Amino acid sequence: MASLLGEHLFQISGQGPPPAKDFFQLLITRNEVIWNSWKISVRLDSRGAAPKELKTSHQEFLHQKMLKQQVGAVFGQRILEYTISLCQGKFDYLERLPDDILLQILNYLELKDTTLVAQVSQRFRKLCNSEKFWEETVRRRCAEFTSDMEGIANAMGWRKLFFTFFLTSGTKEQQ
Template identity: 40%
Template sequence: MSEALSLLPSNGVLVELSGQAPSPSKDFHQFTISTSNTIWRTWNITLRNDYRRLNPTESRQPAEDFAYDERLQYDVRRVFGNNTLEYVKNLCLGQIDYLARLPTPLLIYLVSFLELEDVASLAQTSKQFYEVCNNDSLWERIYEVHCDTVTDEMRSLAEQLGWKKMFFTNKLQLQVQLRRQRIKSPDGEGRNGDTFITD
Protein backbone atom coordinates (compact mmCIF):
# COMPACT_ATOMS: atom_id res chain seq x y z
CA MET A 1 0.00 0.00 0.00
CA SER A 2 2.89 2.38 0.75
CA GLU A 3 4.13 1.90 -2.85
CA ALA A 4 0.71 2.95 -4.17
CA LEU A 5 0.62 6.00 -1.92
CA SER A 6 4.00 7.07 -3.28
CA LEU A 7 2.31 7.56 -6.68
CA LEU A 8 0.22 10.40 -5.24
CA PRO A 9 1.48 14.00 -5.42
CA SER A 10 3.28 15.22 -2.31
CA ASN A 11 0.67 17.98 -1.82
CA GLY A 12 -2.11 15.37 -1.82
CA VAL A 13 -4.00 16.96 -4.73
CA LEU A 14 -5.66 14.25 -6.85
CA VAL A 15 -7.24 16.51 -9.45
CA GLU A 16 -7.75 20.22 -10.05
CA LEU A 17 -10.42 21.44 -12.46
CA SER A 18 -11.35 24.91 -13.66
CA GLY A 19 -13.98 26.17 -16.05
CA GLN A 20 -16.75 28.63 -16.80
CA ALA A 21 -20.36 27.94 -15.92
CA PRO A 22 -22.76 27.35 -18.82
CA SER A 23 -24.47 30.33 -20.46
CA PRO A 24 -26.00 32.72 -19.49
CA SER A 25 -23.72 32.68 -16.42
CA LYS A 26 -20.21 34.08 -16.80
CA ASP A 27 -19.00 32.83 -13.41
CA PHE A 28 -15.68 31.01 -13.23
CA HIS A 29 -15.20 27.95 -11.00
CA GLN A 30 -12.29 25.93 -9.67
CA PHE A 31 -12.63 22.54 -8.01
CA THR A 32 -9.75 20.90 -6.16
CA ILE A 33 -9.91 17.36 -4.79
CA SER A 34 -7.20 16.13 -2.46
CA THR A 35 -6.83 13.02 -0.37
CA SER A 36 -8.30 14.89 2.61
CA ASN A 37 -10.76 17.52 1.34
CA THR A 38 -12.55 19.24 -1.54
CA ILE A 39 -12.37 22.96 -2.29
CA TRP A 40 -14.94 24.71 -4.53
CA ARG A 41 -14.11 28.29 -5.50
CA THR A 42 -16.32 30.67 -7.47
CA TRP A 43 -15.45 33.98 -9.09
CA ASN A 44 -18.66 35.90 -9.82
CA ILE A 45 -18.32 37.70 -13.14
CA THR A 46 -20.63 40.69 -13.54
CA LEU A 47 -21.12 43.03 -16.48
CA ARG A 48 -22.42 45.82 -14.27
CA ASN A 49 -20.21 48.88 -14.31
CA ASP A 50 -19.75 49.22 -10.57
CA TYR A 51 -16.58 49.57 -8.59
CA ARG A 52 -17.08 46.78 -6.11
CA ARG A 53 -14.51 44.03 -6.22
CA LEU A 54 -16.17 40.66 -5.87
CA ASN A 55 -13.87 38.33 -3.97
CA PRO A 56 -14.06 34.64 -4.82
CA THR A 57 -16.19 32.47 -2.57
CA GLU A 58 -14.76 29.26 -1.22
CA SER A 59 -16.37 26.13 0.15
CA ARG A 60 -14.10 23.58 1.83
CA GLN A 61 -15.15 20.23 3.27
CA PRO A 62 -13.76 16.75 4.02
CA ALA A 63 -13.52 14.62 0.87
CA GLU A 64 -15.77 11.90 2.30
CA ASP A 65 -18.60 14.46 2.75
CA PHE A 66 -18.80 15.10 -1.00
CA ALA A 67 -20.90 11.96 -1.48
CA TYR A 68 -23.67 13.57 0.63
CA ASP A 69 -23.45 17.15 -0.65
CA GLU A 70 -26.13 17.26 -3.34
CA ARG A 71 -25.72 21.01 -3.92
CA LEU A 72 -22.01 20.72 -4.67
CA GLN A 73 -22.61 17.65 -6.83
CA TYR A 74 -25.16 19.67 -8.81
CA ASP A 75 -22.62 22.47 -9.34
CA VAL A 76 -19.91 20.02 -10.44
CA ARG A 77 -22.30 18.38 -12.92
CA ARG A 78 -23.48 21.78 -14.23
CA VAL A 79 -19.96 23.12 -14.85
CA PHE A 80 -17.91 20.01 -15.65
CA GLY A 81 -20.44 17.38 -16.76
CA ASN A 82 -21.76 14.08 -15.44
CA ASN A 83 -18.68 11.99 -16.32
CA THR A 84 -16.47 14.30 -14.26
CA LEU A 85 -18.93 14.15 -11.39
CA GLU A 86 -18.82 10.33 -11.32
CA TYR A 87 -15.01 10.37 -11.50
CA VAL A 88 -14.77 12.83 -8.60
CA LYS A 89 -17.26 10.85 -6.50
CA ASN A 90 -15.08 7.76 -6.90
CA LEU A 91 -11.95 9.69 -5.90
CA CYS A 92 -13.68 11.01 -2.77
CA LEU A 93 -14.68 7.45 -1.88
CA GLY A 94 -11.04 6.39 -2.03
CA GLN A 95 -11.21 4.73 -5.47
CA ILE A 96 -8.02 6.33 -6.78
CA ASP A 97 -6.86 5.60 -10.33
CA TYR A 98 -3.33 4.45 -9.51
CA LEU A 99 -2.75 2.98 -12.99
CA ALA A 100 -3.11 6.37 -14.67
CA ARG A 101 -0.60 7.82 -12.20
CA LEU A 102 2.21 5.44 -13.09
CA PRO A 103 5.24 6.97 -14.87
CA THR A 104 4.89 6.85 -18.67
CA PRO A 105 7.91 4.52 -19.22
CA LEU A 106 6.37 1.98 -16.82
CA LEU A 107 2.97 2.27 -18.52
CA ILE A 108 4.61 1.66 -21.90
CA TYR A 109 6.35 -1.42 -20.51
CA LEU A 110 3.06 -2.82 -19.12
CA VAL A 111 1.04 -2.05 -22.25
CA SER A 112 3.65 -3.80 -24.41
CA PHE A 113 2.47 -7.14 -22.98
CA LEU A 114 -1.13 -6.64 -24.17
CA GLU A 115 -2.60 -8.18 -27.30
CA LEU A 116 -2.82 -5.73 -30.21
CA GLU A 117 -6.63 -5.64 -29.97
CA ASP A 118 -6.35 -4.68 -26.31
CA VAL A 119 -3.87 -1.90 -27.10
CA ALA A 120 -6.38 -0.49 -29.60
CA SER A 121 -9.18 -0.66 -27.01
CA LEU A 122 -7.06 0.93 -24.28
CA ALA A 123 -6.19 3.82 -26.60
CA GLN A 124 -9.87 4.77 -26.70
CA THR A 125 -10.30 5.13 -22.92
CA SER A 126 -8.59 8.49 -22.33
CA LYS A 127 -6.26 11.07 -23.84
CA GLN A 128 -3.43 9.81 -21.62
CA PHE A 129 -3.78 6.21 -22.78
CA TYR A 130 -4.22 7.31 -26.41
CA GLU A 131 -0.79 8.95 -26.17
CA VAL A 132 0.73 5.93 -24.42
CA CYS A 133 -0.72 3.49 -26.97
CA ASN A 134 0.65 5.54 -29.86
CA ASN A 135 4.04 6.17 -28.28
CA ASP A 136 6.92 5.25 -30.59
CA SER A 137 8.78 3.51 -27.76
CA LEU A 138 5.82 1.18 -27.23
CA TRP A 139 5.71 0.23 -30.90
CA GLU A 140 9.46 -0.33 -30.96
CA ARG A 141 9.01 -2.90 -28.17
CA ILE A 142 6.05 -4.50 -29.98
CA TYR A 143 8.01 -4.65 -33.23
CA GLU A 144 10.97 -6.31 -31.53
CA VAL A 145 8.69 -8.94 -29.93
CA HIS A 146 6.92 -9.84 -33.21
CA CYS A 147 9.91 -9.73 -35.58
CA ASP A 148 12.83 -12.13 -35.52
CA THR A 149 15.48 -9.64 -36.60
CA VAL A 150 15.72 -5.87 -36.30
CA THR A 151 18.73 -4.58 -38.22
CA ASP A 152 20.37 -1.17 -37.99
CA GLU A 153 18.96 -0.48 -41.44
CA MET A 154 15.43 -1.19 -40.20
CA ARG A 155 15.99 1.05 -37.17
CA SER A 156 17.10 3.83 -39.48
CA LEU A 157 13.91 3.44 -41.52
CA ALA A 158 11.84 3.42 -38.32
CA GLU A 159 13.28 6.82 -37.43
CA GLN A 160 11.72 8.13 -40.64
CA LEU A 161 8.43 6.22 -40.63
CA GLY A 162 7.85 5.63 -36.93
CA TRP A 163 7.71 2.15 -35.35
CA LYS A 164 3.94 1.86 -35.49
CA LYS A 165 3.84 2.50 -39.22
CA MET A 166 6.76 0.09 -39.65
CA PHE A 167 4.83 -2.59 -37.76
CA PHE A 168 1.71 -2.30 -39.90
CA THR A 169 3.54 -1.88 -43.22
CA ASN A 170 3.13 -4.82 -45.57
CA LYS A 171 6.39 -6.80 -45.64
CA LEU A 172 6.72 -6.38 -49.42
CA GLN A 173 6.25 -2.61 -49.08
CA LEU A 174 8.84 -2.62 -46.31
CA GLN A 175 11.35 -4.36 -48.61
CA VAL A 176 10.74 -1.62 -51.20
CA GLN A 177 11.21 1.12 -48.58
CA LEU A 178 14.47 -0.44 -47.39
CA ARG A 179 15.73 -0.74 -50.95
CA ARG A 180 14.92 2.94 -51.63
CA GLN A 181 16.70 3.97 -48.46
CA ARG A 182 19.73 1.92 -49.46
CA ILE A 183 19.88 3.60 -52.88
CA LYS A 184 19.62 7.07 -51.31
CA SER A 185 22.47 6.39 -48.88
CA PRO A 186 25.55 8.52 -49.75
CA ASP A 187 28.02 5.64 -49.92
CA GLY A 188 25.59 3.36 -51.77
CA GLU A 189 26.75 0.41 -49.69
CA GLY A 190 24.50 -2.54 -49.11
CA ARG A 191 22.83 -2.64 -52.51
CA ASN A 192 23.79 -6.24 -52.92
CA GLY A 193 23.18 -7.24 -49.31
CA ASP A 194 19.40 -7.16 -49.09
CA THR A 195 17.69 -7.36 -45.72
CA PHE A 196 14.88 -9.90 -45.82
CA ILE A 197 11.88 -9.52 -43.54
CA THR A 198 10.62 -12.81 -42.20
CA ASP A 199 7.77 -13.75 -39.91
Protein backbone atom coordinates in the same frame (compact mmCIF):
# COMPACT_ATOMS: atom_id res chain seq x y z
CA MET B 1 0.29 1.65 -3.60
CA ALA B 2 -0.54 4.55 -1.31
CA SER B 3 2.77 6.15 -2.30
CA LEU B 4 1.34 6.63 -5.81
CA LEU B 5 -1.15 9.11 -4.39
CA GLY B 6 0.15 12.65 -4.44
CA GLU B 7 -1.38 15.42 -2.38
CA HIS B 8 -3.60 16.42 -5.31
CA LEU B 9 -5.80 13.56 -6.49
CA PHE B 10 -7.65 15.42 -9.23
CA GLN B 11 -7.95 18.92 -10.63
CA ILE B 12 -10.11 20.40 -13.36
CA SER B 13 -11.06 23.92 -14.29
CA GLY B 14 -13.26 25.57 -16.86
CA GLN B 15 -16.04 27.93 -17.67
CA GLY B 16 -19.52 27.31 -16.36
CA PRO B 17 -22.52 26.70 -18.60
CA PRO B 18 -24.16 29.63 -20.41
CA PRO B 19 -25.48 32.22 -20.01
CA ALA B 20 -23.02 33.03 -17.19
CA LYS B 21 -19.33 33.29 -18.03
CA ASP B 22 -18.13 32.34 -14.56
CA PHE B 23 -14.96 30.30 -14.17
CA PHE B 24 -14.65 27.31 -11.84
CA GLN B 25 -11.96 25.06 -10.45
CA LEU B 26 -12.40 21.75 -8.67
CA LEU B 27 -9.43 20.43 -6.72
CA ILE B 28 -9.56 17.18 -4.79
CA THR B 29 -6.74 16.58 -2.33
CA ARG B 30 -6.16 13.61 -0.07
CA ASN B 31 -8.34 15.20 2.63
CA GLU B 32 -10.66 17.76 1.08
CA VAL B 33 -12.59 19.03 -1.89
CA ILE B 34 -11.85 22.63 -2.86
CA TRP B 35 -14.34 24.49 -5.06
CA ASN B 36 -13.14 27.86 -6.42
CA SER B 37 -15.27 30.21 -8.46
CA TRP B 38 -14.63 33.52 -10.18
CA LYS B 39 -17.45 35.79 -11.27
CA ILE B 40 -16.88 37.00 -14.82
CA SER B 41 -19.09 39.92 -15.75
CA VAL B 42 -18.95 43.24 -17.58
CA ARG B 43 -21.35 44.75 -15.04
CA LEU B 44 -19.79 47.45 -12.90
CA ASP B 45 -21.17 46.02 -9.66
CA SER B 46 -19.36 42.71 -10.33
CA ARG B 47 -15.96 44.13 -11.26
CA GLY B 48 -13.21 43.35 -8.84
CA ALA B 49 -15.24 40.68 -7.07
CA ALA B 50 -12.93 38.38 -5.14
CA PRO B 51 -12.87 34.70 -6.04
CA LYS B 52 -14.86 32.42 -3.78
CA GLU B 53 -13.40 29.30 -2.24
CA LEU B 54 -15.23 26.51 -0.50
CA LYS B 55 -13.26 23.79 1.29
CA THR B 56 -14.98 20.69 2.57
CA SER B 57 -13.91 17.24 3.71
CA HIS B 58 -14.58 14.23 1.53
CA GLN B 59 -17.35 13.05 3.86
CA GLU B 60 -18.99 16.48 3.94
CA PHE B 61 -18.88 16.69 0.13
CA LEU B 62 -20.76 13.40 -0.15
CA HIS B 63 -23.62 14.97 1.84
CA GLN B 64 -23.67 18.41 0.17
CA LYS B 65 -26.36 18.16 -2.47
CA MET B 66 -25.95 21.75 -3.74
CA LEU B 67 -22.18 21.46 -4.23
CA LYS B 68 -22.57 18.15 -6.04
CA GLN B 69 -25.19 19.75 -8.30
CA GLN B 70 -22.80 22.61 -9.09
CA VAL B 71 -19.97 20.21 -9.95
CA GLY B 72 -22.31 18.23 -12.20
CA ALA B 73 -23.66 21.36 -13.90
CA VAL B 74 -20.22 22.80 -14.61
CA PHE B 75 -18.14 19.71 -15.39
CA GLY B 76 -20.73 17.05 -16.20
CA GLN B 77 -22.01 13.83 -14.69
CA ARG B 78 -18.85 11.83 -15.41
CA ILE B 79 -16.64 14.24 -13.42
CA LEU B 80 -19.19 14.32 -10.60
CA GLU B 81 -19.20 10.51 -10.40
CA TYR B 82 -15.40 10.44 -10.45
CA THR B 83 -15.28 13.05 -7.67
CA ILE B 84 -17.71 11.01 -5.57
CA SER B 85 -15.59 7.89 -6.14
CA LEU B 86 -12.45 9.67 -4.98
CA CYS B 87 -14.26 10.98 -1.90
CA GLN B 88 -15.33 7.40 -1.14
CA GLY B 89 -11.69 6.27 -1.28
CA LYS B 90 -11.92 4.56 -4.67
CA PHE B 91 -8.61 5.52 -6.28
CA ASP B 92 -7.50 4.73 -9.81
CA TYR B 93 -3.98 3.49 -9.14
CA LEU B 94 -3.40 2.34 -12.71
CA GLU B 95 -3.91 5.87 -14.02
CA ARG B 96 -1.32 7.11 -11.52
CA LEU B 97 1.52 4.89 -12.70
CA PRO B 98 4.33 6.66 -14.57
CA ASP B 99 4.24 6.43 -18.37
CA ASP B 100 7.40 4.29 -18.53
CA ILE B 101 5.85 1.61 -16.34
CA LEU B 102 2.57 1.68 -18.26
CA LEU B 103 4.48 1.31 -21.54
CA GLN B 104 6.24 -1.76 -20.14
CA ILE B 105 2.87 -3.24 -19.17
CA LEU B 106 1.41 -2.46 -22.60
CA ASN B 107 4.25 -4.34 -24.27
CA TYR B 108 3.09 -7.55 -22.62
CA LEU B 109 -0.33 -7.26 -24.26
CA GLU B 110 -1.25 -8.48 -27.71
CA LEU B 111 -1.70 -5.62 -30.17
CA LYS B 112 -5.41 -6.30 -30.52
CA ASP B 113 -5.73 -5.81 -26.75
CA THR B 114 -3.88 -2.49 -26.85
CA THR B 115 -6.59 -1.18 -29.18
CA LEU B 116 -9.07 -1.88 -26.38
CA VAL B 117 -6.83 -0.30 -23.73
CA ALA B 118 -6.55 2.81 -25.92
CA GLN B 119 -10.31 3.30 -25.47
CA VAL B 120 -10.06 3.47 -21.66
CA SER B 121 -8.95 7.10 -21.38
CA GLN B 122 -7.21 9.91 -23.20
CA ARG B 123 -4.00 9.07 -21.39
CA PHE B 124 -4.05 5.44 -22.54
CA ARG B 125 -4.98 6.48 -26.09
CA LYS B 126 -2.01 8.85 -26.11
CA LEU B 127 0.32 6.13 -24.78
CA CYS B 128 -0.91 3.48 -27.23
CA ASN B 129 -0.40 5.87 -30.12
CA SER B 130 2.93 7.24 -28.93
CA GLU B 131 6.16 6.83 -30.87
CA LYS B 132 7.73 5.30 -27.75
CA PHE B 133 5.08 2.53 -27.67
CA TRP B 134 5.48 1.76 -31.38
CA GLU B 135 9.27 1.81 -31.16
CA GLU B 136 9.13 -0.76 -28.36
CA THR B 137 6.59 -2.78 -30.34
CA VAL B 138 8.83 -2.94 -33.40
CA ARG B 139 11.99 -3.66 -31.42
CA ARG B 140 10.42 -6.44 -29.31
CA ARG B 141 8.02 -8.10 -31.75
CA CYS B 142 9.58 -7.84 -35.18
CA ALA B 143 12.44 -10.30 -35.61
CA GLU B 144 13.29 -8.88 -39.05
CA PHE B 145 14.03 -5.42 -37.65
CA THR B 146 17.63 -4.37 -38.15
CA SER B 147 19.60 -1.40 -36.93
CA ASP B 148 19.70 -0.14 -40.53
CA MET B 149 15.93 0.28 -40.39
CA GLU B 150 16.15 2.64 -37.42
CA GLY B 151 16.81 5.64 -39.67
CA ILE B 152 13.73 4.77 -41.72
CA ALA B 153 11.67 4.44 -38.55
CA ASN B 154 12.84 7.79 -37.24
CA ALA B 155 12.02 9.43 -40.57
CA MET B 156 8.62 7.90 -41.24
CA GLY B 157 7.49 7.06 -37.70
CA TRP B 158 7.62 3.78 -35.82
CA ARG B 159 3.91 3.01 -36.15
CA LYS B 160 3.90 3.57 -39.88
CA LEU B 161 7.03 1.43 -40.20
CA PHE B 162 5.32 -1.41 -38.32
CA PHE B 163 2.19 -1.38 -40.47
CA THR B 164 4.11 -0.85 -43.71
CA PHE B 165 6.89 -3.40 -43.39
CA PHE B 166 6.00 -5.90 -40.72
CA LEU B 167 2.24 -6.31 -40.59
CA THR B 168 1.62 -6.12 -44.35
CA SER B 169 4.61 -8.27 -45.31
CA GLY B 170 2.84 -11.35 -44.04
CA THR B 171 5.04 -11.58 -40.98
CA LYS B 172 3.04 -12.51 -37.91
CA GLU B 173 3.84 -10.57 -34.79
CA GLN B 174 5.67 -12.57 -32.18
CA GLN B 175 3.35 -13.13 -29.24
